[in-house]
Amino acid sequence: MEFDPSTLNRSLPLRDQIYQMIRTMIVGGKLKPGEPINEIAIAEALGVSRTPVREAVKRISDEGMVKILAQTGTYVAPISRKDLEEAYVIRRALEMESARHAAANFTPATAELLEDNIAAHRLAISRGRYANAIQLDDVFHRTIAEISGFPSIWRAVDISKAQMDRGRYLAIPRPGYGAQTIEQHEAILEALSRSDAEGAARAMESHLNTSLLNTLEVAGDLTD
Structure with a gap:
């Protein structure tokens, strides 16, 4: 594990930054299922006390991505099919x-935001920047x-989708998967541009169902 102390802002809560750091490494596959998480080593690498590291790991454990086993240690949890579903x-x-x-709030300006995003996404896929x-x-x-007027929806989704994200990092390099997402x-x-609420839903x-199926296919050997 590589932890860079220069990335920490010492004026902000350390536990939140360390949580994001470890969580990103698990989701992105840099910390793999079954790999141990050594809180003491992380604290020493970052030049912090063990307390914010322990709090960060506990929070990730609550999300199901880390297993804390008494008398044994702390490990990255396997990708669980049940959690994915x-x-x-x-x-x-x-x-x-x-x-x-x-759909009810859609305007030409919001359409441009999504069009620009899709164009950038297509370029990233074509260049292998997964x-x-x-x-x-x-x-x-x-x-x-945000367009819907209920931005808290995304905050709730972001917390719940971590397990799917672990699978997405495995799935997206597969030929055709990125292009399928863009389509x-x-x-x-x-x-949305037609203001067709049910059509957009x-x-x-359909998009999320495809994402789940692709993730289950690719992560099958890693799921418990």
Whole structure:
């Protein structure tokens, strides 16, 4: 594990920054299922006390991405099929509703935001910048939540979708998966541009269903 102390802002809560740091490494696959998490080593690498590290790891454990085993140690949790499916159910419900409300608020200006996002996403895929592509995917969905007038929807989704994100980092390099995502984003945008609330919701559901199926296919050997 590589932890850079220069990335910490000592004037802000350390536990939140360390939480984001470790969580990002797990989601992105830099910390793999079964790999130990040594709180003392992380604290020493970052030049902090063990307390904010322990608090950060506990928070990630509450999200199901870390297993804390008494007398044994702390490990990155396996990718659980049940957790993937649960995250999908939560995300589908929230984002279908987000799309419905966004359709009512859609304008030429908001259409441009999503068009620019799709163009950047397509470029990232073509250049093999998969981490950037996933970030742009998140921006697309977050923007729809903001357009809907209920930005808290995205905050709830972001917490629940961590397990799906672990699978997405495995799935997106597969041939055709990135292009498929872009096509489905375009279908969502098309429905939103028509102010078709139910069409946008159905396009969102189809998109998230495909994402789940792709993730389950690629992560199958890693799921418990």
